Amino acid sequence: MTRTLPPVRLHINDRFDPSDAYGDAQRAVIGPDARIQARETITAWPGYAPTPLIELKGLAEYCGIDRLWLKHEGKRFHLKSFKALGGAYAVQRLLGEKAGGDAGDLTVCCATDGNHGKAVAWGAQQAGIRCVIYLHAHVSQGREDAIAAFGAEIKRVDGTYDDSVRQAAADAETNGWTVVSDTSWDGYTEIPSWVMQGYTVMVAEIMEQLGPERPTHLFVQGGVGGLPAAVIAPFWADWGAERPRPIVVEPHAADCLYQSAVAGRLAEAEGNLETLMACLSAGEASPLAWQILDHGTAAFMTMDDDFVRQAMTALAEGHGADPKLVVGESGSAGTAALLAMKDQAEHRAALGLDAGARVLVIASEGATDPEIYHQVVGQTPETVGEAA
Ligand SMILES: Cc1ncc(COP(=O)(O)O)c(C=O)c1O
Secondary structure (H helix, E strand, O other), X not given: OOOOXXXXXXXXXXXXOOOOOOOHHHHOOOOHHHHHHHHHHHOOOXXXXXXXXXXXXXHHHHHOOOEEEEEEHHHOOOOOEOOHHHHHHHHHHHHHHOEOEOHHHOEEEEEEOOHHHXXXXXXXXXXXXXXXXXXEOOOXXXXXXXXXXXOOEEEEEOOOHHHHHHHHHHHHHHHOOEEOOOOOEOOEOHHHHHHHHHHHHHHHHHHHHHOOOOOOEEEEEOOOOHHHHHHHHHHHHHHHHHOOEEEEEEEOOOOHHHHHHHHOOOOOOOOOOOOOOXXXXXXXXXXXXXXXXXXXXXXXXXEOOHHHHHHHHHHHHOOOOOOOOOOOOOOOHHHHHHHXXXXXXXXXXXXXXXXXXXXEEEEOEOOOOHHHHHHHHOOOHHHHXXXX
């Protein structure tokens, strides 16, 4: 069945109250000590450096807002996505738990749309342990090659991302492997909580980089919800009512977070999961992430893939004096959402997205599949000429 949808759908979350405190349910997933531990561990990794927070004055003016900051995760280690912070950190935590046991016997596995699997493979390679990565039918060859380059064994699964999650879990059970997943399910929460705790290092950097500035709005994209939950949690815990209003962004085709918000409980995506934003192609939300998103998200929106093409091109060209930036398909979704709002007067009013708005977007990946990037933008990542 084809669904005819408007270019943008917006759902204002009536369970969000800016004056609500960050509570026990949220702290159980991402607590203050867990954030400190993740930061101490990850900042000690060789090659660690904070990724840049870039102000885009030209694009802000074009979008009719006051300020726009973009956190550029394309610069995250050599993996080019924020996912490096989660998967590799969880592998390291797992090895820590096994200290005293024989970690060499450990095999880790997971399903992925691309970036999480690369992070787990990277962590496993550094630890010298075996890694098996499950890819669903729509993961591109470029992304498979990038994961295999970290020494992982690849298994292809017919079907969707969610099918590959189930296959990885079933094979792990049969073979005695450990699943290092970025999504959670009933009875499986500890490892995905480590993954999300690793992501929070990005927010610690943002808070330092912002100094005294306070964004009013945050556009952050979600797949299973781990990224938005990990970005929302530290702002909520540390800034309380002063935190930016979070708007969680998904493709029309993979709208499990939007549908969960509308239903008021975890619900599956209604779209067919086919989207250019390949890393957001999740049909089922992570229950652990939902523990934060349910009350922590001011609004949920979904949009056409076309806005992502516009955003990738706009970032590559640079508006006015803005720098040229290489941001991938899923990475551009937050910026695309802001562009999508440009002509949506009613939605803008509902969000308070006016000329005084100060917006933070998370560019969660660089050109993690250079061939697809080239097809969309019409230039290779190299010819865009992003400043190093
Ligand atoms: C680049 C990028 N952005 C956003 C996401 C969404 O993250 P999550 O599924 O944790 O919500 C992913 C997930 O793989 C990703 O790779």
